[in-house]
Amino acid sequence: MIFYNQVYQYVNSDKDNRIRIIEVDDPIVYYVELHGDTAMPKKISVKTLEDEIDAGVLLAVSDPFLMNHDDKNLTLKQIEKRDEDWAVINGTWGDYKCQLLEKKTRDLAFDQIAENFNLKKLKVKRLFTRFWQRGLNKNALLPDYNKSGGKGKERDLAGANKVGRPRKYALSKEQNQGINITEEVKKQFSHVIKQYYRKKEQITLTETYEYLLRDFYSHKYIEDGEVKYSVWDASRIPSYNQFYYWFKKYEDPQLDISMRKSKKEFDLKHRPILSNSSLETDGPGTRFQVDATIADIYLVSSFNRSLIIGRPVVYGIIDVYSRLFTGVYVGLEGPSWTGAMMALDNMITDKVSYCAEYGIDIDELQWPAKHMPEILIADRGEFEGYSVTSLINNFNIKIENTSAYRGDLKGIIERQFGTINGKIKRKAPGAIQKEYRERGDRDYRLDATLNLKEFTKIVIHLMMQHNQKIIDKYPLEKSMIEDGLVATPLNLWTWGIANKKGRLQVTNDKNIYRLNILPRGKARITRAGIKFKGLSYGSEKAVNEQWYVKLRSTSIEVAYDPRDMDQIYIPSNDGRNFDICFLLDTSKQYKGNMLEEIEFYQEYLEELKAEQFVEQKNNSINTDVAIEEIIKKAKSEKKRLSKPTSKAEQVRNIKVNRLAEKALQREEEKFDLVDRETNVNQKPTQILEFPKAKEEPVKKTSSSLMSKLKRKRDKEFGEDE
Known part of the structure; x- marks a missing residue:
């Protein structure tokens, strides 16, 4: 199967011989x-390729x-240079595509484009070459870059024009009583309809x-x-029937509903449905619709079925x-970007391996989808922001956001969600049976x-059933009827790939794709590591x-996955590689936690600190008071002592004083492992005396101070009494 925008390489060639479709x-x-x-573009038959x-001569490569x-x-x-060059490509590729693809008409097309944009022909050729190659x-078209990604096409924005209403009509004469409806009277009708009727x-x-x-x-x-x-008599006023008749003449249902209720109300419930979504596409992959719904069922925990975890x-x-x-x-997750990110990741995932994770064995023909589209139709909210911009610029997946409360613009996916929810309600326990329960229910x-895994298996089975179900009222083309095509999604997908252009893309590097859809944030480099969301990496x-x-x-x-904050990623400037940052031991208490849990813990700790604020301040103040009291008492006692004869004497005896104080401290702190009261009747422990070593004479000052300190100690402990 040949895919649009796929890169292939001839393996038997010595030189760089890669091509892009x-x-x-x-x-x-x-x-x-x-x-x-x-x-310049070249052509080859699909069969030859x-x-x-x-034969293995040509291989698909990254x-x-x-x-x-x-x-x-x-x-x-x-950016200015890229946008300037993009204006040339964007304004001409769609109009001159057929001429540019064919060799006979290509030069004339280049001449016309060069003339329209006042550029040299060689410049135009190089712009288109860069656009095609990259x-x-x-x-x-970025300057000074030799790598880029995705594919491109102009953005198609659809909109409806408001239809105006005529103001002048031929005169109408009522045969009953009343007045003739002149232009002035019709203006009066128009005035009151606008002034009073078309209001909220x-x-x-x-x-x-x-x-x-x-x-x-x-x-x-x-x-x-x-x-x-006081209303005039009936012969001088228009009757209600006359007013109603001309009201219907003036009536503009779209304007009336939009003004009296809302434009969304008209678009959702009253607009004419004269087309079909399939007519807006030219094959598989042109447009994908994405949406989320909260399933009408309550699930239980996978760890304990007695714990209800809510609706998925x-x-x-x-x-x-x-x-x-x-x-x-x-x-x-969601509805949020995290949930949408998981759906986008599954979009390019091989469904055989995905189903195998849930114990469902299928072959690729039963679910062959693993591609990116050209256009993605989504709601606003989760599909706005950096990640979507990255998808647009690097994969050229165009995002068409619908208006708020306009589920009809994604009618296909909305209808299938309704079918899935309906079957779940009829079969699964814990499903919502009534929107509001009555007393006694x-x-x-x-x-x-x-549990969540079992419910996922049910959803997979329902989606696979849908993929093989005949679609009623599908607008079959004449060639489909001639081929005897039965309108099931699988048949339409296969037939469309074989017979239509389509815009399917595949990616060979899932990590780069995931790097584009992961949310981004700012981290700060510090001495304690790379700080992000209060964590250290x-x-x-x-x-x-x-x-x-x-x-x-x-x-x-940095890019990060909010479901697992054990590591974050620093994208490289080359757009292909990234560096991994791991959680440091200083933040290991958050290992294995989601971002929501981490933020909850951090807020909880701040709340605990706030609760202890007064107590902490009281403790600090009382500690300061106690310290000041100790110092005050010490100063008072020092004043009562007789001062030494000189300052030199105080300084000179510091070393001796320290030795004496150390001896007293050792005497007070020494361990005595003998319980004196218990061993009072026991024989006294025999003490062996060793010959005394010759003692060195101690200075008189030190001996005198030692005796003084001992007497003071004995007095404090009552040993003199």
């Missing part, structure tokens, strides 16, 4: 060689230009007619201090053309039985390059 128009494939600064792949570039890391000059995306208060048409009579066909007077109105979140991604489910995530939450690169000394207090951008 830039267009698939069965039975022809257009490609461009990845070497040379003016490489597939034969070379089957995209050498696939990388992760963030606009924040680019200079203003680089991934058909915006970042392929939603007054009735009858009340609007009464406002018409009050404003234009009545006398105003004051009676008993109150303002009152189900993310689904579906191909608009074929209705095939291409990605799924069942968990407790059993609490269905107590019936919860399934270490990196081998940081140690080798002496970051902790040279780059202290510098901020760096």
Whole structure:
């Protein structure tokens, strides 16, 4: 199978002989060689290319230009140059694609483009060469870079124009009593409809007619201090039937509903449905719809089935053309970017291995989806931010965000969620049976039985059943009918790949893809490690390059997985590699925790500190008071002592005084392991006396001080008494 934007390499060639598929128009494939600064598209038959792949002559390889570039890391000059060149490509690739792909018409197309943008023809050739070679995306045009990623096409923004209403009509004469409806009267009708009817208060048409009579066909007077109105006689006023008739003439249901309720109300419940989502695509992979729903069932813990953990979140991604489910995530994350990130990761995951994780054995033909689309239709909120920008610039996956409360814009995935929830309600214990329980009703939450893994297996089975289910009212093409195609998602997917263009992409490096969808944050380099979210991390690169000394207090951008904060990632400037930072021992108490748990613990510790604030201050103050009292008492006792004859005497005896004090301290602190009271009746311990060594004479001052200190000690302990 030949994929759009895939890179292949001829293995029997000594030189760099890689090619990129830039267009698939069965039975022809257009490609461009990845070497040379003016490489032009060439064409080859699909069969020839597939034969070379089957023979092992041509192999699919990783995209050498696939990388992760963030606009924040680019200079203003680089961005300006890229956007300037992108304006040329973006404004001409769609219009001149057919001419540029064919050799006979290519030069004329280049001449016209060069003339339109006042550029040299060689400059235009080089721009298109860079665009084709480096991934058909915006970042392929970055100056001074030889690698980029993804594929590109103009963004298609759809919108509906408001239809105006006519203001002038032919005169109409009523045969009953009343007046003729002139242009002036019709303007009065228009005024009261606009002034009173098309308001959020939603007054009735009858009340609007009464406002018409009050404003234009009545006398105003004051009676008993109150303002009152007197309507003219019937021959001088328009009847309600006349007003209703012209109201229907003026009626604009879209405007009326939008003004009285909301534009979303009209778009969701009243807009005409004259098309089909499948008509907006030209094959599998053109558009994927992604959405999340909270399943109508309560689950139990996988560790203890008596613990109810609430309702799971189900993310689904579906191909608009074929209705095939291409990605799924069942968990407790979201609706949030983390849940959406897991669904996007599953989108490119081989479903055979994914199902095997849950004990479900399938072959690739039963669920062949493992691709990226050209356009992803999603809700606002979780699909806004850096990660989405990264997908756009590096993979050229265009994001079309729907308006709030516009589930109808993702009708396919919304409808399938409804089907899945309906079957779960009918079969699974713990499912929500009523939106509001009445008094006496059993609490269905107590019936919860399934854990998260078991529920995931059920969702997988339901999605696989959907992939093989016949789609009613699918707009089959004539060629589908001629081929006897049964409209199941699997059949439509397979048929579309074989017969339509499509825009399916595959990625050979899942780590780069994940690096693009992981959330980003700012970390700070300190002497105590790389600080992020209150945690300390270490990196081998940081140690080798002496970051902790040279780059202290510098901020760096990191990617992280909020479900496991044991490690974070520093993306490299080349867009392909990254360095891993591991949690240091100083933060090991948070090892194995999610970011939410860590933030909870940190907030909890701060709350504990706040609770102890007064007690801590009291303790500090009382300690200071105790210290000051000790010092005050010591100073008082010192004043009562007779002062030495001179300052020199105080300083001269420091060493001797220390020896005497040490002897006293040893006498007081020495251990005596004999219990005197217990051993009072025992024979006294025999003491062996050794010959006394010759004692050195002690200075008189020291001996006198020693005796004085001993007498003081004996007095304090009452030994003199």
